[in-house]
Amino acid sequence: MKHELEVDGKFKFVEIGEGKPIIILHGLMGGLSNFDGVLDFFPKNGYKVVIPELPLYDLPILKTNIKNISTFIKEFIDTRGYKDIILLGNSLGGHIGLLTTKFYPDIVSGLVITGSSGLYESAMGESYPKRGDYDYIKEKAENVFYDPAIATKEIVDEVYKTVNDRNKLIRTLAIAKSAIRHNMSKDLPNMSQPTCIIWGKQDNVTPPNVAEEFHEKLPNSSLYWIDKCGHAAMMEHPDTFNEILYNWLTEQNL
Secondary structure (H helix, E strand, O other): OOOOOEEEOOEEEEEEOOOEEEEEEOOOOOOHHHHHHHHHHHHHHOEEEEEEOOOOOOOOHHHOOHHHHHHHHHHHHHHHOOOOEEEEEEOHHHHHHHHHHHHOHHHEEEEEEEOOOOOOHHHHOOOOOOOOOHHHHHHHHHHOOOOHHHOOHHHHHHHHHHHOOHHHHHHHHHHHHHHHHOOOOOOHHHOOOOEEEEEEOOOOOOOHHHHHHHHHHOOOEEEEEEOOOOOOHHHHOHHHHHHHHHHHHHHOOO
16 A cells, blocks of 8 residues: 555555545455555546455454445445445455445445455455465465455565454454345345446355356346456456446446
């Protein structure tokens, strides 16, 4: 992450640009820097990009779940006075975006999900690394991407550090279990916001059929594929991702 975090009360975040806010929701093992490509492109093209630090490890253990994280996002939006927002989430962040849209539909004008959980239980099961030796963690991190070289030593080190921190591991498991409980299958047909679904064709974590099911169930959705791409399209193919998203936003007048 190239930008310093701003602080407003209990919220820590990056905010760049002017215009309609795109609020980015990172994943369970994903850092804010995963969205550097989005952060470089969209502020130059008429949007304010905001990345809040999600309270994955800060809530009391009994309140560590995705519903409370979506409440946190609503409080953040209210505190900052953002209007007419677009939510963009990867993996668990996509799930939180979906849940926030379900609970607070009036504040969301558009939704973007990529490699999102919410339908596919295994996405929050075997996909995130458990405690283990470094080589095991490295293999699991590399499996997230089509090109394993994207899993740099810095990324692997951070995941290894997280899963070997007992406090963080307990909360990681609590969030994963809450994600499984909050399956969105029955909610999606009632969510009418324009939704952009961008998916890697070679996503091993949330396979392509998951994207197709999201597209089938969300009544106002568009589905786009990126080839030679795994679970984090905005990292592996940032230029393609940005082009797809910018064109979709233009088509939707968002």
